[in-house]
Amino acid sequence: MDVQLFTKLVKEIKVGKQLPDAVYLHKDAFSALPKTLKGFIPAVAKALNIEEDEWNLVKLFKKDFRLSLLHYPDFYQDSYPALKKSINVDLSKLSHRITEYAKSENPPILHRKETMVLTDNTYYEHFTQLTSEGENAGLYENTRLIGFKQSWLNLITRHGYELVDGRLFRSSAVMEATNENSIDRHKTAIVRHDLSAPMKTLAKSGFLEGDYSIFDYGCGRGDDLRELQAHGLDAIGWDPKFQPDNDKVTSDIVNIGFVLNVIEDQDERLEALLGAWELAEQFLIVSVMLANESYISQFTPYKDGVITSRNTFQKYYAQSEIKSYIERHLDEVVVTVAPGIFYIFKDKIAEQHYLQKRYKRHSSWKQLSSPEPTNTRVLQKDKAKLLITQNESLYNDFWQTCLALGRIPANEEFEQAEQIKSLTGAFKKTFALLAELYDTSEFEQAQNKRKEDLLAYFAMSLFEKRKPYTQQPENLKRDIKALFGEYKTALNLAKELLFAISDVELIEPQCIKAHQALPASVLNKGHSLLLHKKFLSELPLLLRIYVNAALQMYGEIDDDIDLVKIHITSGKVTLTGYDDFENKAVPFLRERIKIKMAEQDIDFFDYVNENRRPPLLNKGAYLDESFANYKKQISFDRRLAKLLGYENGNDVLLSRTEYDFKLHKENKHQSGYTLKSN
Known part of the structure; x- marks a missing residue:
């Protein structure tokens, strides 16, 4: 083996963790190496009297005639295993250097282990999940901070997470069963992107703009609360361990985030869900940890969950399982917002507003026509039309409101209603006059879009088996009357569409x-x-x-x-x-x-x-x-x-x-x- 052949073979490697200057590979993936290289690496170890059990990874350099034999004894057991020994071999000088890390308090550690094994490896899916967790938590944004054990653990803490059996949990979700002192959290307010996943959904849906009060049921050390309060929001919380003296207060929105996972007593778990629901005036947001059976099987079963190495309980859910649990105990149909995150509305008017918004398309109508007179003699005979021409801006605003609603607005839906009525009378009469001056094809398109949006909304309500609403928002009542005549007609049309999706x-x-x-x-x-x-x-x-x-x-x-x-x-x-x-x-x-x-x-x-x-x-x-x-x-x-x-x-x-x-x-x-x- 010479430098040219070595360099050529290393470049041919398509597996492993590919870095600009090197490739990392576990022994178990050697079957994918070029045949010559596959036999050469163990031969180097044997020549240096390195036993088989003293190394399990190799680092192959792309630009130098070098390789390193690395020993990570807990590669399969530890999520982020530490390096115990490194044997760096300079093949051009026929020399090697051994570095021991067994006694080091801050040894190098591994990440992205799935890249170092083949896709058919038993642990590949689990390694992939670990990496995905770290990416979602924002831990890989600066790779210079993650290479050594202590800096990695500090980074995890600063981002508001803790390691439990190698899995990342938000600190507020970890309920410790021991009497050990907790590590102090970073005291500065966390940045916006570090809000928990359920809080991010609230922000995306417009619920964090100051119009709603928020209560965090099981708030932990208060990570989310600090950020929400920094933005001037009415947000408070309670936690049985970290903030037990706070009062549990009713609020517009109640969040019980990653709490149900950690309660081992099923009665107490249900009590927490029902307690949070009782406090919600508009809606409750529930979030839990999800995991598949292959991951759960590695732990010691306990009741309906597992026991972690820290003697804590974790109940992992499947998406359909937690959805059914919530619906069964609250007797409400939940809204699935994201994997493991659900909204349950107590205020049914608010629920209908949210769902309508979810299925409504947003259009910016362009003014394609204007009421400019083409026959002055005719308009002079029609005082109303002349008034429209003289107040073009006012009537353009009214027309745009008609387009936005897909129907004639009610008085309270147009701010300048009194001015319109004083000039041309009731909205229905005004609309008839405008229809002679404007291109009505725009309105027909808007009407059809609104009708389709409502049918999509009604169809999904039927699909989700929601109970018929005893009350409806006023704007929805107006939509139904204008576009369908009556509610029953809309539901029948929606039902037909719903059955059709299986055809x-x-x-x-x-x-x-x-x-x-x-x-x-x-x-x-x-x-x-x-x-x-x-x-x-x-x-x-x-x-x-x-x-x-x-x-x-x-x-x-x-x-x-x-x-x-x-x-x-x-x-x-x-x-x-x-x-x-x-x-x-x-x-x-x-x-x-x-x-x-x-x-x-x-x-x-x-x-x-x-x-x-x-x-x-x-x-x-x-x-x-x-x-x-x-x-x-x-x-x-x-x-x-x-x-x-x-x-x-x-x-x-x-x-x-x-x-x-x-x-x-x-x-x-x-x-x-x-x-x-x-």
Whole structure:
């Protein structure tokens, strides 16, 4: 083995943790190494009299004729294992250096272990979950801070988390069963992005703008409260350990976040849920930790949960399990907001406002017409029309209100109602006059959109089996009367649409229709329709309900999701998120979520290993001119498709390895929106 062959073989490695200057690989992944290198590494260890059990990882340098044999004895047992011994071998000088870390209080530690084993490794999924937790907690933003044990633990604490059996928990969710003193938390107010996940959903939905009082039931050390109070919000909390002297007070919104997980007594757990519900005046937000059976099985079972190494109890849930638990005990239909996060409304008017907003499309109407007179002689005979022409700004505002509502507004829905009435009389009369002056096709479009939004809302209420509301918001009553005549008619239409989403013979033509009408999409006939989430609101009504029915299990689509796939025949919807979709010419798949409506189940797939993420080719097929770099993307897609020999504009399935190989074969590499020679 010489330096040239060593360098060549290391460059050929497609597995392992790939760094700019080295590759890390566990022994158990050696089967994927080039044959010569596979035999060479153990031969080096044997020549140095290093026993087999004294190393289990290798670091292969890309630019130097060097390798390091590393011993992480707790690689499979510890989430972030510490380095015990390092043997650095300089193959060019035929020398080596041994560094011991066994007695070090601050040894180097490992992260992203899933990158160092193969995908068929028994622990691969578990390692992937660990990395995903760290990324979601914001711990990998500065990689210089994570390489050593103490700095890693300090970083975890500063971000408001604690390690329990190698898993990250927000400190406020950890109820310690021992008498050990707790580590003091970082005292400065945490930044906005460090709000807990349930609080982030409140912010996204507009509930943290100062209009609502908030009570945090089981607030822990008060991480969220400090941030909310710093923004001037009316937010207080109680916790049985950290803030037991605080009063439990009724509030508009009550949050019981990651509390039900840690209560081992089922009666006490239910008491906490019911206690929090009792305090909520508008709605309760419940959040819990989720985990699959393979992860839970590694712990000691206790009651309906497990015992952790710190002698604490944890009850992990599946999404459907916790949803059923809440609905059964509160006798309320819950709103699924995100995985493990749910809203339960006590104020049914507030619930209807929230759900209507969730299914309502937002449009900015452009003024396409004006009431300028074309026949002065006629208008002079009609004083009312002349008044409209003379007060153009006022009547434009009124017309825009009609477009926004999809109907004639009530008096209280237009601030300048008295002025309108003094000039041209009642709103109905005024609208009739405007209809002769304005292009009414705009209003017809607005009316149809509002009608479809309401049908989507009613269909989802039926799908979620919500009890009929005894009271409705006034604006909803007006909508129903104007657009449907009566409530029963609206419900019957919604019911028909809901039954139709299970009819494959109806779904496929709707997908074809959508593909023809949408600004951008990819249709795989007989299989699926793919589109960017931006265009979901432009789908035909039946497909909107189809997608919303799937999202009822998952929650709202967040910023991490980019594309949506509607499966035509299987009753599934797949959500996909890519790394920097907006800016990369070829983004790579980061996560995939498959929602199976027939089975009422969700499969989560994370592609944490960046070197194995499939590429999204023909990205331009999912964009229109409203996206930045649209023209560059279209041009790039055309050149790349021609170079690699696939059809431009279609859904192309290619692995990362195949993509890299094809580029390498053509002696090209990608740089931004260009293809350059190697």
